[in-house]
Amino acid sequence: MTLLVTAATGHLGRLVVTALLDRGIAASDIVAGVRTPEKAADLAARGVRVVQLDYSRPQTLAPALEGVHRVLLISGTDADRVAGHRDVIAAATAAGVERLVYTSAPRVDEIDYALGADHLATERAIAASGLSATILRNNWYTENYLDAVARAADTGEIVAAAGDARVASASRRDYAEAAAVALTTDDLAGRTLEVGGDAAWTYDELAAAASEVLGRPVAYTAVSVEQLTAGLQAAGLDAGTAAFVAGIDEAIARGALGQTDGSLSRIIGRPTTPLEDALRQALAAR
Structure with missing residues (x-):
């Protein structure tokens, strides 16, 4: 069975390739779809087949999908990401791919927020395609907070417009597994x-x-969405x-990231990485 990982040179994609190898998948059965093949030399050195796959260049999709049985579609970052996603879905359908796995966002069918809208549109395109699919609505990556923590080393504060909301984040490694x-x-x-x-x-x-990771006091400073936008x-x-960025905090304040039921830990067969551990590991790897 041949498995294609898109965006394989990204933070998440590289970890997925590693997770597949750790699960005993032969490197020759893994295809790394990347925008710039030269940046995947390390993956090629591990025996992984590297192909060019660029969401914004539809002509790269059919060749990359040739002979592939299952695809992980890691959500893109381009401004018109939905169009790229739809092209991949269409190409996967034409290639006879047996299953598509997509990294979506939390509660996109319950809470209206800008980031979620693109993911909901992609989920609907997958449903309309008729492909067998698994949708993983990934909560926040703990690594998303590295810049805020790094700034706190100097300022002693983390500024956000999230009120007293909760976030059920996990590490990228957890989601990759x-x-x-x-x-x-x-x-x-x-x-x-x-x-x-x-x-x-x-x-x-x-x-x-x-505070624990940095070894200095850090406080949370809550601000309004308007104050954050101005800042x-x-x-x-x-x-x-x-x-857009402030709108994400506003969605967090409305509970977009607060739900957790243990699904991720059940899938990966171990507890998810605690917040402090994930921050410490990520900062050490920078």
Whole structure:
């Protein structure tokens, strides 16, 4: 069975390839789809077949999917990501791929937020394609907070407009292992799962974890969405990007990331990585 991992040179994609190898999948059965093959020399050196696959260049899709049985579609980062996702879905359907696994976002059918809208559109495109699919609605990556923690080393504060909301984050490695399970077994076929860390933490708890990791006091400073937007613009972001980023905090405040039911730990067969441990490991790897 040949398994294709898209965006394989990204943070998550590389970890998925490693997770597949750790599960005993032969390197020759793994295809790394990448935008720039030269950046995947390390994967090729491990025996993984590297192919060019660029969401924004549809002509690269059919050759990359040739002979592939299952595909992990890691969500893109381009402004028009949905169009790229739809092209991959169409190419996978034409290639006769037997299963598609997609990394979506939390609660996209329950809470309206800008980031979630693209993922919901992709989920609907997958459903309309008729492909057998597994949708992994990944909660936040703990690594998303590395910049905030790094700034706190100087400022002593983490600033956010998330109020007293909770976040059930997990490490990228945790999510990568779940993707590997979805690709290599039939256990999750046809399912849409909300997956996240075992414990949902508050931003006060994030600040406390940052204090332990940094070895200095860190406090959470709660601000309004308007204050955060203005602060981001003052830091150099354009108005649209600032509003988008602040809108994510607003969605977090409405509970977008607060749910957890242990699904991720059950999938990967171990507890998810605790907040402080994940931050410490990620900062050490920087």
